[in-house]
Amino acid sequence: MFGLEKKDASLLILVAVLTIFAPFILNPFPDGSALAQFNAGYPDLMQRFVIFGIFAIGFNILFGLTGYLSFGHAAFLGIGSYAAVWMFKLLSMNVIPAIILAVIMSGLFALLIGYISLRRSGIYFSILTLAFAQMMFALAYSVLTPITGGETGLQLALDDPRILSMASSTDGNIPVPSLFGMEMRDSTQLTVGAWKFTFNVGYYFCSVIMLVAFYIAIRIFRSPFGLMLRAVKSNQQRLNYTGLNPRPYTLAAFVISGMYAGLAGALMASMDPLAGAERMFWTASGEVVLMTILGGAGTLIGPVLGAGAIKYMENILSKINGDILHTWFAFLPDGLEDFIVTIIYPFIGKGWHLTLGIIFMLVVIFLPGGLVEGGQRIMQKLRGKSADTDSAKTEPAE
Amino acid sequence: MDALILQILNGLDKGSAYALIALGLTLIFGTLGVVNFAHGALFMIGAFCAVTLNRILTLSHTVIDETRTDFLGKPLQVDVPYVYDIFGESAGNAIIDWSVPLAILFAIPVMIAVGVIMERGLIKHFYKRPHADQILVTFGLAIVLQEIIKYFYGANPIPTPAPEAFKGSFDFGTMIGFDPNIIIYPYWRLVYFCFAVVIIGAVFAFLQFTTFGMVVRAGMADRETVGLLGINIDRRFTIMFGLAAAVAGLAGVMYVPINPPNYHMGMDFLVLSFVVVVVGGMGSLPGAVLAGFLLGILESFASMREVIDFIPGINQVIIYLVAIIILLTRPRGLMGRKGVMED
Numbered sequence: 001m002f003g004l005e006k007k008d009a010s011l012l013i014l015v016a017v018l019t020i021f022a023p024f025i026l027n028p029f030p031d032g033s034a035l036a037q038f039n040a041g042y043p044d045l046m047q048r049f050v051i052f053g054i055f056a057i058g059f060n061i062l063f064g065l066t067g068y069l070s071f072g073h074a075a076f077l078g079i080g081s082y083a084a085v086w087m088f089k090l091l092s093m094n095v096i097p098a099i100i101l102a103v104i105m106s107g108l109f110a111l112l113i114g115y116i117s118l119r120r121s122g123i124y125f126s127i128l129t130l131a132f133a134q135m136m137f138a139l140a141y142s143v144l145t146p147i148t149g150g151e152t153g154l155q156l157a158l159d160d161p162r163i164l165s166m167a168s169s170t171d172g173n174i175p176v177p178s179l180f181g182m183e184m185r186d187s188t189q190l191t192v193g194a195w196k197f198t199f200n201v202g203y204y205f206c207s208v209i210m211l212v213a214f215y216i217a218i219r220i221f222r223s224p225f226g227l228m229l230r231a232v233k234s235n236q237q238r239l240n241y242t243g244l245n246p247r248p249y250t251l252a253a254f255v256i257s258g259m260y261a262g263l264a265g266a267l268m269a270s271m272d273p274l275a276g277a278e279r280m281f282w283t284a285s286g287e288v289v290l291m292t293i294l295g296g297a298g299t300l301i302g303p304v305l306g307a308g309a310i311k312y313m314e315n316i317l318s319k320i321n322g323d324i325l326h327t328w329f330a331f332l333p334d335g336l337e338d339f340i341v342t343i344i345y346p347f348i349g350k351g352w353h354l355t356l357g358i359i360f361m362l363v364v365i366f367l368p369g370g371l372v373e374g375g376q377r378i379m380q381k382l383r384g385k386s387a388d389t390d391s392a393k394t395e396p397a398e
Numbered sequence: 399m400d401a402l403i404l405q406i407l408n409g410l411d412k413g414s415a416y417a418l419i420a421l422g423l424t425l426i427f428g429t430l431g432v433v434n435f436a437h438g439a440l441f442m443i444g445a446f447c448a449v450t451l452n453r454i455l456t457l458s459h460t461v462i463d464e465t466r467t468d469f470l471g472k473p474l475q476v477d478v479p480y481v482y483d484i485f486g487e488s489a490g491n492a493i494i495d496w497s498v499p500l501a502i503l504f505a506i507p508v509m510i511a512v513g514v515i516m517e518r519g520l521i522k523h524f525y526k527r528p529h530a531d532q533i534l535v536t537f538g539l540a541i542v543l544q545e546i547i548k549y550f551y552g553a554n555p556i557p558t559p560a561p562e563a564f565k566g567s568f569d570f571g572t573m574i575g576f577d578p579n580i581i582i583y584p585y586w587r588l589v590y591f592c593f594a595v596v597i598i599g600a601v602f603a604f605l606q607f608t609t610f611g612m613v614v615r616a617g618m619a620d621r622e623t624v625g626l627l628g629i630n631i632d633r634r635f636t637i638m639f640g641l642a643a644a645v646a647g648l649a650g651v652m653y654v655p656i657n658p659p660n661y662h663m664g665m666d667f668l669v670l671s672f673v674v675v676v677v678g679g680m681g682s683l684p685g686a687v688l689a690g691f692l693l694g695i696l697e698s699f700a701s702m703r704e705v706i707d708f709i710p711g712i713n714q715v716i717i718y719l720v721a722i723i724i725l726l727t728r729p730r731g732l733m734g735r736k737g738v739m740e741d
C-alpha cells in the first residue's frame with residue numbers, strides 16, 4: 001500500500017489511527033476527577049506533540065541514518081517560524097503559503113550551513129552546527145531586530161499589509177491563521193458523561209502534515225538513498241573506496257532534515273502567530289536531540305515517541321506540586337507521607353528537568369536504542385528466546 | 399593606543415575563564431579521549447562551592463544585645479555568626495570578608511572528589527563507546543547536575559562579594575605613563591587574571607617536572623605502551639580527571655565576584671569553551687590556553703564602539719565566526735597535534 005511494505009504500511013496506519021483518535025486516547029480520565037491532570041487531550045499540548053514529532057522525525061533522518069549529530073537544528077525551526085510569520089504579515093493569514101515559504105527558507109539555510117559544516121565530521125560537525133545556530137540566535141536577538149523583532153519576538157500587527165486578505169478581521173482584531181477560512185484555533189467539544197473531548201482544527205491540520213512527513217520519512221528509510229545514508233554511518237571510508245562521494249548524500253539528508261525543522265517551525269507559528277529568537281537557542285537544539293535519543297535514533301517511530309514523552313513530561317509533570325502529592329499519599333501515616341513527599345518532590349513541578357536528565361542518562365547508558373529498543377526487549381522476553389531470530393519491526397541504531 | 403590596552407585588559411578576565419575551562423576539557427580529552435559536556439557544570443559547581451562556604455561562614459545564631467535597643471525600647475536582637483564565637487569579632491569579620499579566596503581551599507578537595515566519582519562511576523564505562531554517546535551521556539549529566547544545584551540554591555543569581563581590599567578599581571593608565579582616568583581596571587579582574595596564570599603555570603609545571611606528570615604525558619602519547627610497562631595508567635588518568643575538575647572548579651570559585659553565579663552559568667560557558675578547545679586544537683594544552691586568551695581579547699575588541707559601528711552585531715558572533723573559519727581552513731586548530739581526532 002502506498003508503495004510501502006506490509007510492515008511499514010501497518011505502522012503508518014497505526015500512527016494514523018492513534019493521531020486521529022488522540023483526543024480520546026489522551027483523555028482517559030473524566031473531567032474534574034483527581035486524575036484529570038494527567039489528561040493530555042487539550043489542543044495546545046496535542047499540537048505540540050505532533051509538531052515536535054515532525055521536528056524529531058526530521059532530525060532522525062540526519063542523525064539516525066547518517067550518524068551526524070547536529071547540535072544546531074533549532075536554528076531551522078526558528079527560521080521556519082520567522083518566515084511563516086512574515087508571510088502572515090505580508091501576504092495573507094492562509095497557512096499554506098506560510099508553510100511553503102518556511103520550508104523553502106529553512107531548506108536554503110540548511111543548504112548553506114550544511115555545505116560548510118559537512119566538510120568536517122564527528123565532534124567538529126557538532127561544534128560547527130552549534131556555532132552557526134548560536135550565531136543566528138545572537139544576530140536574531142540583536143542586530144536583525146527589524147526582521148526578527150529582537151527580544152520581544154516577531155508579532156502580527158493591525159497595520160500589516162496582508163495584500164491578499166484583510167488587514168483586520170470584521171470586528172477590528174488581528175485575524176487568526178486559517179486554512180481557506182477554517183480558523184486554526186476553532187474547536188468542537190464533545191461531552192460524553194463526565195468526559196469532555198476537544199477536537200481542534202489546528203491539531204488535525206498538524207496531524208495530517210505529520211502523517212505525510214512520516215510517510216516521506218518511511219520512504220526515505222526504505223529507499224536506496226536511505227541505504228546510502230546508512231552506509232555513511234557505518235563506514236565512510238569503505239564508501240570512499242568504492243568510488244562514491246558521501247557528501248552529496250549527507251548534504252541532501254541535512255537539507256531534508258532542515259526542511260522538516262522549518263516545517264515544524266511554520267506549524268508552530270501557524271498555531272500561535274508569534275516567533276521568538278529563543279526558539280533558536282542551543283537548548284532547543286538539545287531538546288530535539290533528547291527526543292530522538294529517548295525514543296530511539298535510527299528507528300521510524302522512536303522520535304515521535306520521544307517527542308511525545310518529553311512534551312508530556314514537560315506539561316504534565318511540571319504541573320504537579322507539593323499539595324497534589326500530599327493528597328495522593330494522604331492514605332499513609334503522616335510521618336511516612338511527609339517522608340515520601342519530600343523524596344519525590346525534587347523530581348516534579350519545577351524540577352521535572354531533573355527527571356528528564358536522569359531518564360535520559362539511563363537511556364543512553366542502558367538502552368542506546370531508546371524506548372523502541374526497550375519495547376523490543378520486553379517483547380522478546382515475553383515471547384521467549386525463540387523470537388531472537390525474528391528481527392524486530394524497526395532496526396535500532398548501530 | 400589607550401583604547402587598545404583597555405580592550406586587551408577587558409578581554410583578559412573572560413579569556414582567563416575560557417582558558418581555564420578549556421585547559422580542563424583538553425586534559426580530559428587528551429588523557430581519557432572523552433568529550434566531556436559536563437565540564438561547564440563542574441565550573442558551575444566550583445562557583446557554588448564559594449557560595450556554600452560563604453553561607454557556612456555566615457551561619458548565625460541570635461543573641462540579645464542588652465546594650466542596644468530597638469525603636470520600641472526593647473533589647474536589640476542581633477545575629478552573630480558562629481565564626482565570631484570561635485575567632486573573635488575582628489578575625490571573624492576578616493574570614494567572612496575573605497570567603498571567596500578561602501573557598502579555593504574548600505573547593506579543591508570537593509572538586510577532586512566530584513571529578514573522581516564522575517570518572518569512576520560513569521565515564522569509565524564510556525571509553526569504548528562512540529564519541530556521540532559520550533557527548534550525550536555527559537550532556538544528560540550536565541542537566542542533572544545543574545538541576546540539583548537549582549533545587550538547593552534556587553534559580554536566581556547569588557551575589558557573593560570579593561574581599562573589601564579588592565573592591566573597586568584602580569587607574570592602570572597612570573602606572574604605564576598615560577593620563578589619569580583613561581584606563582581604569584577593577585582590582586578583582588586583575589586578581590582573576592593572575593590567579594589563572596598561576597593555575598595554568600602550576601598545571602604545566604606539574605605535567606612537565608614531576609614523575610607523575612611524565613607518566614601522564616607518556617600515557618597521552620601512547621597509552622598502550624605505558625600500560626605494557628606495568629604502570630597503572632588508568633588510575634593516573636582518573637586522578638587527572640579529578641585535577642581537570644579542580645581546575646574548572648577553581649575557575650568557577652574565583653569568577654563568583656565578577657558574575658553572580660546561577661545554575662546555568664556552566665552551560666553558557668561550556669559552549670564557548672568547546673569552541674575555544676576546537677580553535678586551539680583538540681588535545682593540545684598550550685593551544686587551549688592560547689585560544690582562550692585570544693578569543694577573550696578578540697571578543698572584547700569586537701565590542702568596541704568603532705568596530706560595532708563598522709560591522710553591526712560582530713561582538714555577538716565573533717567567537718563563532720573565528721571558530722568556523724579556523725575549522726574550515728585549519729581543521730587541526732591552532733596548535734593541534736597530528737592524528738588527534740582529525741575526522
